[in-house]
Amino acid sequence: MGTREDLLAATKQCLADRGYARTTVRDIVAASGANLAAINYHFGTRDKLLNQAMLEATAAAVQQILDSLPADRAGDPAARLNTFWHKLIDSFTTDRVIWTANIESTAQALHSPTLRAETGAAQQQARAGLTEALGAGDPAIGALLQTLIGGLLVQYLIDPDHSPTPEDLAAGLRGLAELSTPD
Template sequence: MGHREDLLEGAKRCLLAKGFVRTTARDIVKESGTNLASIGYHYGSKDALLAQAYISLVEGLGEAFDGGGTVGESTAPGSVERFAEVWSNIAGTMREPGSVWRLSIEVVAMGDQIPEVRDHLARAQREAGRGLIPLLMGGREEDVPEDDVDTLGAFYTTLMTGLIAQWTFDPKTAPDGERLAEGLRRVIEAARPTGGAP
């Protein structure tokens, strides 16, 4: 590996151990076996490196989201059953102590102290919505229209943020995919017109 990759791997380890605010550039250098100048040369700043490290950690969970490639084998795209399956997989990534998702809560709580990290992750969140759409609705990520990213993708990332918060603050009562799907069923039922023309 070169310095760029070493820095990224070192930053990931630092994030998991210390979080965004407590990780210093010297921590990353020590963990990666590189030097301070490498951070600026390869990433521009420590915060940009930490944001990229976080995105890389989250991307590493993608296989868990789709059950190792098994999502959709028995559920139709766009169905409530697919919704339950995918969100159960996502909730499964939040069950472990020290989950990477606690870092999202740190960004929400401390965003003013780490504005560059917050800005990087805000941009990445839109792309996360783009990635969730085919997982839940079928199709390919590269074919997702921008309007869907701005609506459906935003809906899914908002749900994700709320789920992360619930699993961080109260894992004993945080919902799994089945409970979320039941909530969705009730919303759909309540939204159906009663009597008269549809």
């Protein structure tokens, strides 16, 4: 890896460990082995480096969602969704750094128009991927799944022992479907 890539990797780790507000250029320099001037040379400012790292982490999180989808699209849709939930929840543990950075970037996007636009584009990509993979072409299903994923992620990162299981999610979706059906 080059200096730019080292800075980005170190920044992603610092973001996951410390969060946006508590990540300093000294932290990044120490973690990357680069010098302070390299941040200015490659990114211009600390905030631009942090934003780039968060955008990349968000893109990785979106890709993680899409990669967790079962490959067999012809199989039972309920089994496919169940497999998806299990793989996704497992990834919250195995790829915690990516998911933590994703939440951090979502919060920071509220204060950065550039980051908000990039995060919005990533969310649209995620909805489209979920619609294609699990929504049978219905964008409302992709939108609902993305909404559930965001809430599940926050719950899991804060209190994994009390977060909904795939079975809880399936039961809740069945219950919502029954409530949503007009008489």
